[in-house]
Amino acid sequence: MAHQMHAYHMVDPSPWPLTGAVAALLLTSGLAIWFHFNSASLMTLGLALTTLTMYQWWRDVVREATYQGHHTPPVQKGLRYGMVLFITSEVFFFAGFFWAFYHSSLAPTVELGGFWPPSGITTLDPFEVPLLNTAVLLASGVTVTWAHHSILEGQRKQAIQSLALTVLLGFYFTFLQALEYYEAPFTIADGVYGSTFFVATGFHGLHVIIGSTFLAVCLLRQANYHFTTEHHFGFEAAAWYWHFVDVVWLFLYISIYWWGS
Secondary structure, eight states: OOEEEEOOOOOOOOOOHHHHHHHHHHHHHHHHHHHHOOOOOOHHHHHHHHHHHHHHHHHHHIIIIIIIOOHHHHHHHHHHHHHHHHHHHHHHHHHHHHHHHHHHHSOGGGGGGGSOOOOOOOOOOOTTTHHHHHHHHHHHHHHHHHHHHHHHHHHHHHHHHHHHHHHHHHHHHHHHHHHHHHHHHEEESSHHHHHOOOOOOOOHOOOOOHHHHHHHHHHHHHHHHHSSSSHHHHHHHHHHHHHHHHHHHHHIIIIIIIIII
């Protein structure tokens, strides 16, 4: 449209939903083929197409928000509702894993010996790497809040520093969790304890990687003068997501690492 008489964003036709759907199909099918036949070619293709779709779709959204002025206050309000609903869906996603864990641990079956953790499982010490990871994530929650206040006050340099620190803490958490997985005395195949532990903490780890990437994109955008004191919902959405990841980890730490061990 050459000129519009309203504040809403009529999105232009885009190929990215279609390429994203094809990439998701290739990625999931490729994962199954890799698991069963040890061939990673289809999975690699799906991963490459997913990465390209993500980059180009985000690029288009950044253009619409920053350069074309499509993200007016009513549009931003809709985006806020969308992010709130997305995080709500993530809460229920993790609620399923907690349900599985408490269902198995509060009333252990005879096959588990009637007690928890099941016999033969050597649990991880909650006061070693898990406690360090808790401190790292809580510190990253402080730095992302610092970044938010810096953006609101127009302190560009402080916002860049605090965002960079948050991203570093996020990747440090992932590094520590990878080491923990490598040295864990049990596997995902070790009964209900192994499956609930690795599925819950593994999906949380995936969310940390996604959140770190989200914040890294915000760091690049902040360095390129995309955010102003009034117009920075891209960062706010990343900060909300990161706080959600922090809270889920606290529940995981208390339930699975500390109480569950």
